[in-house]
Amino acid sequence: MGLTLTEKILKEHLVSGTLKPGEEISIRIDQTLTQDATGTMACLQFEALGVPRVKTELSVSYVDHNVLQLGFENSDDQLYLQNIAEKYGLYYSKAGNGICHSVHIERFAQPGKTLLGSDSHTPTAGGMAMIAIGAGGLDIAIAMGGGPFYMTSPRVVKVELSGKLQPWSTAKDVILKVLQILTTKGNVGSIVEYGGDGVKTLAVTERATITNMGAELGVTTSVFPSDERTREFLKAQGREKCWRELKADPDAQYDRVIKINLSEIEPMIALPHSPDNVVTVKEVEGKKVHQVAMGSCTNTSLQDVTIAAKIMKGKHVHPSVNCILTPGSRQILRMMNKEGLLQDMLDAGVRVTEPNCGFCIGMGHVPPSNSVSLRTVNRNFKGRCGSATAEVYLVSPEVAMASAITGVITDPRTLGEYPKFTQPSEYDVDDSMILPPSKAPESVEITRGPNIGEPPKNEPLPKTLKGTVLLKVGDKITTDHIMPAGQKLKYRSNIPKYSEFVFEPIDPTFAARAMAQKALGNHNFIVGGDSYGQGSSREHAAICPMYLGVKAVIAKAIERIHTANLINFGIVPLTFANADDYDKIDQGDELELSDVAGALKNNKAIVLKNKTKGTEIPMDYSLTERQRKIILAGGLLPFTREI
Ligand code: MIC
Ligand code: SF4
Secondary structure (H helix, E strand, O other): OOOOHHHHHHHHHEEEOOOOOOOEEEEOOOEEEEEHHHHHHHHHHHHHHOOOOOOOOEEEEEOOOOOOOOOHHHHHHHHHHHHHHHHHOOEEEOOOOEOHHHHHHHHOOOOOOEEEEOOOOHHHHHHHOOEEEEOOHHHHHHHHOOOOEEEEOOEEEEEEEEOOOOOOOOHHHHHHHHHHHHOOOOOOOEEEEEEOHHHHHOOHHHHHHHHHHHHHHOOOEEEOOEOHHHHHHHHHOOOHHHOOOEOOOOOOOOOEEEEEEHHHOOOEEEOOOOOOOEEEHHHHOOOEOOEEEEOOOOOOOHHHHHHHHHHHOOOOOOOOOEEEEOOOEHHHHHHHHHOOHHHHHHHOOOEEOOOOOHHHHOOOOOOOOOOEEEEOOOOOOOOOOOOOOOEEEEOOHHHHHHHHHHOEOOOHHHHOOOOOOOOOOOOOOOOOOEEOOOOOHHHOOOOOOOOOOOOOOOOOOOOOEEEEEEEEOOOOOEHHHHOOOHHHHHHOOOHHHHHHHOOOOOOOOHHHHHHHHHHOOOEEEEEEOOOEOEOOOOOHHHHHHHHOOEEEEEEOOEOHHHHHHHHHOOOEEEEEOOHHHHHHOOOOOEEEEOOHHHHHHOOOOEEEEEOOOOEEEEEEOOOOHHHHHHHHHOOHHHHHHHO
């Protein structure tokens, strides 16, 4: 039987286990990527491992999330990251050089390799035929130290593309269509593999838009084949020698096949507040918009910005709209400058910022209260933009620009002829803002500002857990709810301080209540609904609750990366054996998990006692032996030190 592309790459990297869906495997990691918001903790943890030099083929540390340097915290983090990179053998992409995923595709991604990144949009590099996976910072630290990455052998879903995109329909509309079909729920443990005749009509950067936002499906990653289009892109980046052809065997077997005819794709839009709340733009045309923001790792390729600038040329942003463009990388910004596209944007009244994550993560450009913001980003979770009442819609650059001109949601097909764009035969390469590691690492001193703390320590799991349900939440709680970013980002290296904001958007009293219970020696519980912990890979959504004494999360379903992070920090992730039992627990109830340590050790059933209601509730967990041992040890760091 033939192999899928996914199986081929995984097979080449398999360290342990067999490629049977659902089984635990571990794979060798060729490349790692970290960004500043998750990277400081990853590096602190890497230091704690005591490995003198990274053992991967390539590790890159990017600064892109928090570049404004509004206070010393931010600048201290950057200096620390730069020193660590110099000393331990990482490349360091300076603030201003661009968003990690955009720069990685341009300068480092390589067909057939594995990439582990401390950011949930790491799958962007799947557009370059990599198995690229998002994980918590501690997993990245271990991979940098040469350790394998443990994961569930995936089910492979094929998306078979036929036809060709029509003018004004884009790669963004394709992934929005896929999200409409697969939704953000129920895809844990799968990898989406693209194939079919339509693949060759898409450039690498268009593929990267699709794999990027594949993260919103909750899948492990998404991957495209490596073909002549891949070679063309690598050649234009001066990296043709990295190319190799890679595709699935014709008789490969898939767990599910979804067919999409690109010729039938229309401009799409995700309505507030979920990326899978997708309809056609036609259905919501005419709604007044207050802000249009183009940027993020999803949609600022050269193609995206060129078409956007051509749409804006000779036009002007509507007087009641605030229009922002944040290019994905310095390479793109420099090319926009040289090709006069920047001028067109500036003339049109577009506000252009330096390349970074920026507004995508609520760092500035917060829309007004109760307003409508049209964004080309990948997530529209409530509050992520920095305003709790604004409504964020996700669209392609084409829809964004058309709407910026008219001031209302606009189907771009009404603009007439589609601007021309030809993929460049040569990108303008200048790697001067990517610093190589030091040749004299012994002499590099690590500077640690006052905001840089230590990774917090945890005790082994107590035999029995007893305590209160400190918070009961509903479905689709994202890591943005658990551990808000935006202006709080600067505390990512300071766990005691950052912990003060756990669950702040839902219940600002949470942290104080948790600390009070912890001081009394009680264990804290969180109860959640479906898709608990979706979104960002930030391990802080586990580290900070750990710091606040949270010992177990009980939910209807917990997302993949968040589950892994909970395990990594010794928090027991449990699901209801019967989803309806969710209704049998209220906030404030006293719970007990007697001899949970023994049950985990022996892989035995766990029953939760609700002491307030006098009921017993059966729990489910699907944890491998290794994961159970990690939880018993109090987390991955103590576990790694034990072995
Ligand atoms: C995001 O898009 O939510 C982020 C910010 O890039 C996060 C990482 C983080 O929280 O630092 C992600 O996607 O993993
Ligand atoms: Fe940055 Fe936004 Fe991409 Fe996350 S989704 S890496 S915040 S641009």
